[in-house]
Amino acid sequence: MRRMSSKLRMGGLAAVVGATTLVFPLLAIGPAQAAPAADLSIEKTVASVAPPITFDPALRDVRATGHEDWTRDGLHIWTEDWNSTDKVGEYVATSKPLATIGEPSLAYTTILGTIPPGFVLKVDVTGDGVSDGELIGESTFYGNDWWLNEPLGNPGDFGAFVAGAPVVGGGSGSTWHGTLDQWRTAFPTATVTAFGFGLGSGVFGEGYVTALDFAGTHYDLTRDYESSIQAAPGDTVEYKIAIANNGDAGASNITISDLLPSDLTYVPGSLSRPDWCSVTGRTLSCTGGVLPPGTSSNVYLQATISDTVSSAGLPATAGHIVDVQKQEVFADLPAGATKTYSVLCPTGYVPTDGGLLLDAVDQGGDYADIVVAKSKPTVQSGIKGWTVTASNLGEQRGQGKVKVTCLDETIGSSNGHTHTIDLTDSTAQGTISASSPDTNGELVTVSCSTGYTPIAPEHTVTSGIAVIRSSYADANVWRWVVDHEVGTAATFDVDCLAPETASSNGHTATLPLTTQQDTISVGPESRDEGIEQCGSSANAITGGYAGQDASVLSLGKEQRGNNYMFRFYNEDWSQAWNADIQVTCVGVRTADEPQYYHITNTATVSSPDDPTNSSSSADIAIVGDAVQPAAGVLVGPNGNRSGDPGSIKKVGLRFTCTSACAFTVKVIKGGNVVAKATKSLAASPNVRWVYVPTTSAGKNLAHNDVVTVRVRTSTATTNTSVTLD
Structure with a gap:
């Protein structure tokens, strides 16, 4: 919202005095400088107040x-x-x-x-x-x-x-x-x-x-504030309103306004800036704020979602399209030459596999003469792809193609939104040390976090010669079997594909990832190919292989839509040997998605120093069923505490059970369970005090704390706001 400066241009100026014309020299005047101005921005995000990790209470x-x-x-x-x-x-x-x-x-x-x-x-x-x-x-x-x-x-x-x-x-x-x-x-x-x-x-x-x-x-363990999250009926969430002055002049008399939707109830005492802001009913109002240029400020407040909201009954929508492409470039490998070739994915795609597919070596040559020193992802001018460095150690020309398989980073639109795939690094690179002796069949492994799928297997040989005999996935681990001479140094790595996309529209999407594998026979002293299929409703994204004998040499692989082709050469002239082939597949669509009931909350910031209002919204997608009232169990609006400050032992609550009742009760403050118990009461029309032992999080309950009392019977649950004395 920066003001744009006007520009003044001035030519020569002439004045006539009597019969004499006076000509003033041309004045060179540049553009007028813009006056300093404030430039306010606002970002509203939301987070669950529930603990982000589950500790075992039995071990506490x-x-x-x-x-x-x-x-x-x-x-x-x-x-x-x-x-x-x-x-x-x-x-x-x-x-x-x-x-x-x-x-x-x-x-x-x-x-x-x-x-x-x-x-x-x-x-x-x-x-x-x-x-x-x-x-x-x-x-x-x-x-x-x-x-x-x-x-x-x-x-x-x-x-x-x-x-x-x-x-x-x-x-x-x-x-x-x-x-x-x-x-x-x-x-x-x-x-x-x-x-x-x-x-x-x-x-x-x-x-x-x-x-x-x-x-x-x-x-x-910190709260993760996002523009959209999922939450259940009765949950408590915390909003973060971040304002910044991106201009070069101060902003004064800043006002923030925010009306909580009717499905939300403000949690008393949760406002982080009572010196500047106040909440009346469901309306947040902040007035008179000041932000110098280049500074920012945050306001936090919590709200509880209505028990009665629900996404039940809304029809499902089709899943998101998952697009996979392949690209290739011709690779010419003259005798004695070392060449590097790169092939790029379409813009916005990431490589999931790549490498050299060897087509031929001229008569008299040997496939084993072609050695790949580097095969790994690359980035050129922001576009991702694959690069291969290969040497021809023989006397005859080799020819082939450098291939790359590419996955769209953005999962296609469905129900008005898209998702972004989630890629992370491996836990640590695999290595072969130059100090290692000559080795046939050294195993190198690289791991992803549990539940993640390893893709884009890469290697770089910085000294010596390494021959990769096997390269395949084993759950969340990628394994290479390598022959190498003394003095060989090499690194190995993968990318890790999360099973869930990044959140959008209040939810994530599940990638339908599977792995298929088979075994083929490679005839004596012959070149053979094998195909491993994903099926008609999936695309192949990564190929793995393993020769069952050192005589079986991999000549490369090629993505072909819903399958991978693998090419091998058997150096043994006396007998056939087997090779295992493997393909990682992703469905052409994510699973059908449920529709969600959405609670959207918008905040606005303004100042006389920057009168153009800015606004920002955060969205909550409701998951889970509406909370039904616990029939016959009533909780009073006031309670008490038992114990010394900093060492509260019990919370006293007023219950009424018009019929015999058995229930669990949890007292919640700021997302933490501060007291809990299982109780039963005989039928009575009278109010009775029930004392609930505190947890470690409840030792510091204070006068006028407002807590949520959640009562669950065998058939239903209710939440009641209670003020402690």
């Missing part, structure tokens, strides 16, 4: 003077002193081999104290499925050294863990310690049964745990 170790609270900045944790009751520990149940988890880590923002929480691995070393102790990583103090701890009530065989400790002595958090690689060597079959973090015991500190990284998966 939050003691009397340890505290935690989910916030937009992550999990806020703090302790009060240096005593044994000062402990906050949370863990996620898992079952991963210790050998495959990489190097776990956590991200933490310190508020108070000098000792951050450690990353904790609960490990079973005896194979009985029970944790025998904890490995704790405290990189701030001990680098990559992990020390062994026996937690309170340890269920397993701690002695067996101690007996195999790689290092015994000082220099770490306990007598028994070592790097994770040393622990893996000591216990090659060990299994991680849970992972998480621990602050304390006996540690004073406060901060935010913002992320956990474990086994190739990144867990972001």
Whole structure:
């Protein structure tokens, strides 16, 4: 909304005085400079206030003077002193081999104290499925050294863990310690049964745990604000209104206005800027704000979705079109030459596979003389594709084609919206070291996160010669089998395709990914081809192969719509050998999509210094059924707390059951369950107090806190807003 400057152009000026003409010289005057102006923008996004990760309540170790609270900045944790009751520990149940988890880590923002929480691995070393102790990583103090701890009530065989400790002595958090690689060597079959973090015991500190990284998966513990999300009836969401002054002059008397839709109820006390803004009913109003040039400000508020909204009964719509293309260029490989060829995808597409398909070597030549040193994705002027560097070590010309298979990054429009595919990097590259000896059949692996599909297998040989005998997918892992000489150095990698697209219109779309494989026979001293099909309703995106003997040489592969062609040469003149062929497929459409009931909320910003209003909207797509009232169970609007400040023990609620009732009750504040219990009451028309024990998140409930009381019977659920004294 920057004002455009006007321009003044001036030629020569003549004046007539009597009979004399006076001519003034030409004045060169450039464009007038634009006056500084404010330029306001606004972006509205929304996030669920539900915790982004599920900790196992059975493993929780939050003691009397340890505290935690989910916030937009992550999990806020703090302790009060240096005593044994000062402990906050949370863990996620898992079952991963210790050998495959990489190097776990956590991200933490310190508020108070000098000792951050450690990353904790609960490990079973005896194979009985029970944790025998904890490995704790405290990189701030001990680098990559992990020390062994026996937690309170340890269920397993701690002695067996101690007996195999790689290092015994000082220099770490306990007598028994070592790097994770040393622990893996000591216990090659060990299994991680849970992972998480621990602050304390006996540690004073406060901060935010913002992320956990474990086994190739990144867990972001901060709130993820997006332009559209999915949520269920009765859920609480948090809106973020971000305004910025992108101009070169200040903006004053800034006004933000936002009317919550009728399906939303403002959560009292959730407004982040009560000094500037107020909420009356469903209307947010901020007045008198000031933003200097180049600055920004955020306003947050929470709202609860009506119990009665539902997407039930809306008809499904056709899924999104998934488009796959292929491109190729001719490759001429003269004797003794090294050539590089690149082939590009259409704009907006990403490569899912590529390489050299060898067609012929002139008479007297040998297919094995053609060596591919590099086959990997490339980007040229923003357009993605594939590049191959190949050498002809023989005396006869070779010919072929460099191929690339391309997937559209944008899944086609359906019901007025599109989706973007989600590609991530592998957990780590695979390598062959130049110090490795001559090896036939060295296995190299690269992993994607669990549930992701490896695509676009690539390799780069920086020294020596490597012959790839096999290259194929195994679930979320890509495997290469390589023959190489001493001095060969090479790297291997893949891209990882998520099973779900990025969110759009309040939901993600599922990519229908499958893998097909077969075995073909390659005759003695002959060139043979095999075809592996995806079926008529899918396209092939990546090919894999594995020769069952070193005599079987891959000459390349080619995408052909819904199938892949694989070409092999058998160097053995005496007998046929088999080759395995494999294709990864994606459906031509995503699954049919349900339609959703949408709640769209719009905020507007304006200022006299920039009178052109800007607005931005956030959308919620409703999933799940409407919440039905719990017949016969009524909750009063006021409750109380029992206990000292900072150590609340119970929440008192007023219940009425006109008939005998049994129910579970959860008290929720800011998306956290702060108290919960299972209760039953005899029939009575009278109001009765029911006391619900607090969780660790409820220890700091305060006067005038407004909570949501969720009551669930065997047939229905109800939510009631309650103010605590």
